Amino acid sequence: MWAVVRAVKRAFRYRFYPTDTQAAELARTFGCIRKVYNLALAARTEAWVSRQERVTYTATSAMLTRWKKTEDLAYLNEVSSVPLQQTLRHLQTAFTNFFAKRSRYPTFKSKKKSRRSAEYTHSAFRWRDGSLTLAKMTEPLAIVWSRPLPEGASPSTVTVSQDPAGRWFVSLLCVDVIPDAPATTAVGVGVDAGLDSLLTLSTGEKITNPRYERADRARLARAQRDLARKEKGSANRAKARLKVARVYARIADRRRDHLHRLTTRLVRDSQTIVIEDLSVRNMIRNHTLARAISDAGWRQFRAMLEYKANWYGRHLITVDRWYPSSKLCSTCGALAETMPLDVRSWTCRCGVVHDRDVNAARNLLAAGLAVTACGAGVSPQRETSRTGRPAVKQETSGVTQGIPFL
Numbered sequence: 001m002w003a004v005v006r007a008v009k010r011a012f013r014y015r016f017y018p019t020d021t022q023a024a025e026l027a028r029t030f031g032c033i034r035k036v037y038n039l040a041l042a043a044r045t046e047a048w049v050s051r052q053e054r055v056t057y058t059a060t061s062a063m064l065t066r067w068k069k070t071e072d073l074a075y076l077n078e079v080s081s082v083p084l085q086q087t088l089r090h091l092q093t094a095f096t097n098f099f100a101k102r103s104r105y106p107t108f109k110s111k112k113k114s115r116r117s118a119e120y121t122h123s124a125f126r127w128r129d130g131s132l133t134l135a136k137m138t139e140p141l142a143i144v145w146s147r148p149l150p151e152g153a154s155p156s157t158v159t160v161s162q163d164p165a166g167r168w169f170v171s172l173l174c175v176d177v178i179p180d181a182p183a184t185t186a187v188g189v190g191v192d193a194g195l196d197s198l199l200t201l202s203t204g205e206k207i208t209n210p211r212y213e214r215a216d217r218a219r220l221a222r223a224q225r226d227l228a229r230k231e232k233g234s235a236n237r238a239k240a241r242l243k244v245a246r247v248y249a250r251i252a253d254r255r256r257d258h259l260h261r262l263t264t265r266l267v268r269d270s271q272t273i274v275i276e277d278l279s280v281r282n283m284i285r286n287h288t289l290a291r292a293i294s295d296a297g298w299r300q301f302r303a304m305l306e307y308k309a310n311w312y313g314r315h316l317i318t319v320d321r322w323y324p325s326s327k328l329c330s331t332c333g334a335l336a337e338t339m340p341l342d343v344r345s346w347t348c349r350c351g352v353v354h355d356r357d358v359n360a361a362r363n364l365l366a367a368g369l370a371v372t373a374c375g376a377g378v379s380p381q382r383e384t385s386r387t388g389r390p391a392v393k394q395e396t397s398g399v400t401q402g403i404p405f406l
Helices: 020-051 057-068 074-078 081-099 217-229 235-269 290-296 298-312 356-374
Strands: 005-016 116-121 125-128 131-134 157-162 168-179 189-193 197-201 206-208 272-276 315-319 345-347 353-355
Touching: 005 298, 020 057, 020 074, 020 081, 020 116, 020 157, 057 074, 057 081, 081 116, 131 157, 189 235, 189 356, 197 356, 217 235, 235 298, 272 298, 272 356, 290 298, 298 315, 315 356, 353 356
Parallel strands: 189 272, 272 315
Antiparallel strands: 005 168, 116 157, 125 131, 157 168, 189 197, 197 206, 345 353
């Protein structure tokens, strides 16, 4: 039998340590990218407001050529032209998403708040024998190869970035071949996201919520107090800001690593994975739970699960957010009238004692398998689900009359 393989575009991210010359060159590139982006955005906005005219990427590219010939913007010629062209393409994508009502109107880049990154296409870097040299540079980047690239892979796009903590990263976009590995569980698994337990599986397993932000909260508070005491614009304030950024980076890195491990395990073990379509943006409006919900990283978990399921050929089913997974008895199908958040276990009239989260995960799995079998209407409808209901636990409040919990 022939093994099924999938070729996917995959980004491999590594940390690198630039020389002083390379750091200065990249800093100039970041500044020029920000300047070109803001100029193009201002030109497009002015054209629309004054003349109702839509400016295209081709027009902004011609503007960039004219800007380089002016005395005030002659410094744009000192950096590679490819990242400047790429930022115009990114602006075009932002406007395309805006007109398609997928995002808000593009905003100007800020020197202090915006992400510092530059994208290089194949013509602006040299890849030779595992060594990467960017345009306008004479020495290759000192990359820490924490994991190897796929055998024979050659990057098509290189993105260099610097995070708020001052760390430098390079992302190499390559074509990777992923073999088709059969799942150990063919039936599937239902996954209920929570706060006490980060994930509860339909098998009854509960995965503890590590609460990385809470673990580093005291360290973060001290760093923020030190930052508040420093005079604005001083060198000491810049050092204190880096300390705060490093604490945030530590929290985000540990959370991301944990979610990567969980999602990889779920995708490798199960052929079908069923989750609930949670509106995290609405749920964090509950100020009592907002910090804990943000620390759990539910949205990041779902995004990882989506692309990994696509890579490995798994079925990821998302059940509608209004499906009463917690209030429905997974044994007899009876529906409880109410289910406050503080109720963690309840007894159905059929005599079965349910753990709230395990019962919800089992109901999600059953609903997801129903979608696979007969197309039952539990798949999410994002456009019709925005009804402004309470943002705590989004379940139907007035459906079929059930029985109260005991």
